[in-house]
Amino acid sequence: MNIIIIYQKKNLPVLQKAFAAIIKSKKYSTAFVDYNEAKKMQPPDKNTIYYLDITGIKKADVEKQIKKFNANGHYFAVIDLKNSFTDIAWFFHNNACDYLNKSMLTKPLPETRMHALMKSKGITPTPQTSHKYILAKDSWKGIIPDNEYTFCFLLIEIQDIGELKKHIGSEHLNQKIHSFRQYVEQLLYQADGRCWMWMDATGLFIFPFNGNSVPAIYYAIRLILNRLIISLEHTVFNQVIRYRIAMHIGNTVYQPRGKTGTIISDCINSLFHLGQKYTGEDGLFITEDVYSFLNEKTKKLFIKAKPFEGRQIYSFKYK
């Protein structure tokens, strides 16, 4: 990972815009990590620059973070959207390699800035879509924790949770989500998928990528086509649910379920964005990486949708 932006939740849209050109250039692998999540993470390698968003953070906490970066020998840069630190030089005296404030982020950052920065620190860029697939031998049997592999990712998120909670109460809602999750797990298991993470109403499933096709797409299509049937027959309390599915192919270090908290992955990050921020509609949305591995007949089932975070998105045509 070349660039990790550790953001404050409310600043994410500004930062996404600011880094859009760099992400779009696809020359550097980039990830956004929530400030609170970042505390738990372990750095993936030293070929990374951390952009730390210090907006609204106490000076003592900032110093602590910077001390940690220095102790680990990691490159870091600072984002201060409120110009709350007047002594900017202090950051540079403490090994910061870049500084960004609000006025500098009104326009997308030029790719040349990152290029110069990487060059000065001797960091080798690892392109975002290098299509360097790391295929596991013999599917799941060949997957070893701590190693990096290419997976097809499927994110499924139940929508209108607030409304559902009002209708059936939180206890029944939990039971409904549980029954839905069980059904999806059983269904996707048939396509060699495993539930990797499940948080509230969102599940992330992974399928070892075989390098030439995406069989999971047909199960995703089934989930969309049969939404009403699934809601009424396979989940409790006779309430129809809506859900959105996002799919992507990318690389990540594999850790067993439950031990995924420390994983930093650009593709997981962007998949969550696609699943949660791209649209408010239900349906099936896939990235160009997935689309490119579909056969011609299956491609016809998808229509080109608006791009997102530098990637072309396709949506399934079913209403």
Next chain:
Amino acid sequence: MKIPYSILSITEKALTKSMDVHTMERIVKNIIPNYNLHKIMGFSESMPIPNKDAAAQIVRDFSESKLFFKLVHALMEAQEYGIMGRRYPIAHIHEIIAEIINLGFIYDKNNRIFIENSKTRKTPNWGVLEEDEEYIVTLLRMDIAANTQLVRKYESSLITQTYQNLRTIVTAAVEQRSGRIWNWEGDGCIAAFILGNRNMSAVCAAIEIFHELFLFNYIESQLPEPVNIRVAIDTGYCTYKHSPEELKKTELVAKILELESRHTPLNSITITNSIYASLHAEISNKFTTTRTGNAVYYIYTIQWDSP
């Protein structure tokens, strides 16, 4: 099906220990109204029959007349709901049920009947429907459109393989919902549903068949053209017949054949008013109303975004 002696023996004990002969007769007459225990056993009406002998006779008669499961069900009801306001704790009832489950049956709470456990075996009558008896059934009729043209146009191996795949799709959708295929001919089938919310089950099965067929046509099929189908669903009383030929002559089957052939557009599901009325609102919203003369039908078709 022959009921093993061990079950008959426990049931006999259960009757003997749990009630007097008068109550036994009352339970039995609920199932066979003209059952006369005294006459069968050769006792005059004024003579008391020993409990044990009465129980043995009843169990024997019920096992021979294939109504044994109904007797067990009546005992379960006597324990749970009582007879004439009084509940009868039935000795050994759990043992009897456990033995029946071991035989490969499960108890369907909705319909209050023992039916065969589909994990063990699948028969068209769920192991319990009796020949010439009338039941409320929901029927699903599926027909392959333009079958003759397809058969003439393409090699028989290709057609056989295609139809076999379609058969797998239909059977899976039906049996997953405890339905049974009653009849499969070259160009279509009739499936029956009697358990649970049978109308919803039939409609969900039909929708799933439709969606699976769409994927099959689009992705797997080797035929140069898509396989098109028509599906119709109706419900009502149906006299059960073991023979598929005899089944075809029943009124409900004749009605559904007509509904499919005359009122179902290509690649659509047509349902009658009684089916429509029992559907979940979100499902019924997918159907559009159509009128033919005085009759009202509801039709479902898949919708696609245009690129």
